[in-house]
Amino acid sequence: MATGGALPMVDLAPFFTQDDSDGVARATEAVREACLTHGFFRVVNHGVPAELMARALELSPVFFALPDDEKAKARQAEGTAAPFRAGYFRAPVPAHSPDKHEFVLVFDPKLGFNEYPAEPAGFRSVEIRIRTSKLFIIRISKRIFLPDRMLHKFREAVEECYAKLTELGLLLQDVLNECMGLPPGFLRGYNGDRSFDFMAVHHYFPGTEEENSGLNAHEDGSCISFVIQDGAGGLDVLKDGDWVPAEPVEGSIIVNIGDLIKVLSNNKFKSPTHRVVRKPVHRHSFAFFFNMHGDKWVEPLPEFTTKIGEAPRYRGFLLDEYLQMRMSGLIHPPSRPEDVVHNEIKITHYAI
Numbered sequence: 428m429a430t431g432g433a434l435p436m437v438d439l440a441p442f443f444t445q446d447d448s449d450g451v452a453r454a455t456e457a458v459r460e461a462c463l464t465h466g467f468f469r470v471v472n473h474g475v476p477a478e479l480m481a482r483a484l485e486l487s488p489v490f491f492a493l494p495d496d497e498k499a500k501a502r503q504a505e506g507t508a509a510p511f512r513a514g515y516f517r518a519p520v521p522a523h524s525p526d527k528h529e530f531v532l533v534f535d536p537k538l539g540f541n542e543y544p545a546e547p548a549g550f551r552s553v554e555i556r557i558r559t560s561k562l563f564i565i566r567i568s569k570r571i572f573l574p575d576r577m578l579h580k581f582r583e584a585v586e587e588c589y590a591k592l593t594e595l596g597l598l599l600q601d602v603l604n605e606c607m608g609l610p611p612g613f614l615r616g617y618n619g620d621r622s623f624d625f626m627a628v629h630h631y632f633p634g635t636e637e638e639n640s641g642l643n644a645h646e647d648g649s650c651i652s653f654v655i656q657d658g659a660g661g662l663d664v665l666k667d668g669d670w671v672p673a674e675p676v677e678g679s680i681i682v683n684i685g686d687l688i689k690v691l692s693n694n695k696f697k698s699p700t701h702r703v704v705r706k707p708v709h710r711h712s713f714a715f716f717f718n719m720h721g722d723k724w725v726e727p728l729p730e731f732t733t734k735i736g737e738a739p740r741y742r743g744f745l746l747d748e749y750l751q752m753r754m755s756g757l758i759h760p761p762s763r764p765e766d767v768v769h770n771e772i773k774i775t776h777y778a779i
């Protein structure tokens with residue numbers, strides 16, 4: 428298995444090449460190894476065009492530079508029932524969190540949950556100087572439209588990224604199916620509904636010496652998460668007690684196994700703790716969460732329990748219940764204190 432900085436690196440090219448069954452077998456084994464050891468790895472030749480990733484990262488600052496009232500227009504479409512609230516959020520969320528960042532939560536564009544500031548609504552303030560006499564110049568601040576439909580281009584890049592990351596999620600899910608020794612197509616059938624997937628378009632403000640928390644240490648509640656990041660750095664993963672940086676490598680995507688695969692695999696596949704520490708620069712990233720529908724019953728699969736004589740390490744649960752608890756920080760009955768971190772319920776709540 429190759430390494431990409433301190434992280435395992437997997438070249439997915441064989442999955443996009445015809446008749447490379449040896450290559451596919453090797454790449455599958457590399458994914459399996461990475462899931463068993465880290466649950467966090469880097470992929471290259473993943474099918475998401477480098478041009479698209481660069482364009483999305485370039486356009487993201489255009490959106491976040493908008494005035495707050497314009498950003499707030501990126502919101503959930505009236506009368507729609509998204510699984511979580513769509514649109515723009517400014518952390519600290521929840522209020523007591525020390526996180527310092529803002530993000531837009533985006534669902535599958537086909538579902539119509541997201542609304543954006545109407546085009547052309549990308550205002551920018553410019554200073555105009557008017558000479559009223561030889562001595563006097565008045566300066567007025569005027570709001571002008573962003574040139575070149577930049578907001579429209581941002582939205583377009585977000586939606587293209589969403590589609591490409593969905594394809595990557597489906598591919599990785601098939602690879603995991605194989606890595607986990609499950610019947611062919613099992614995960615594709617079990618997790619065939621894509622309406623709970625979402626993408627978070629993140630902007631982290633520059634950190635200071637006194638305060639540099641970006642995202643608190645956490646595990647993702649997803650099946651698989653993907654991160655496209657700019658060159659700022661700051662994403663770390665916990666490995667054997669040490670924080671390992673997921674250094675930016677242009678064109679690569681970070682893959683992070685989430686709690687749901689960890690539960691299905693009865694803890695065999697890792698769902699690693701990770702965090703974002705803010706460097707003294709702005710940081711932009713796209714985190715895509717390949718999830719499961721809330722009505723799924725989740726429990727360790729027989730391949731990891733009865734079939735190999737191992738006891739389940741989690742009791743089964745309805746995913747919706749867990750997601751609601753994660754989002755609200757509420758829990759009934761009260762959990763053990765170690766299951767609640769920064770008011771977020773961890774998957775250990777269901778551990779046996």
Ligand SMILES: O=C(O)CCC(=O)C(=O)O
Pocket residue numbers: 627629642647654656662701702703712713714
């Ligand atoms: O911004 C990043 O690099 C990671 C984001 C993340 O971990 C998350 O949204 O769960």
Ligand SMILES: [Fe+2]
Pocket residue numbers: 645646647652701
């Ligand atoms: Fe995360």
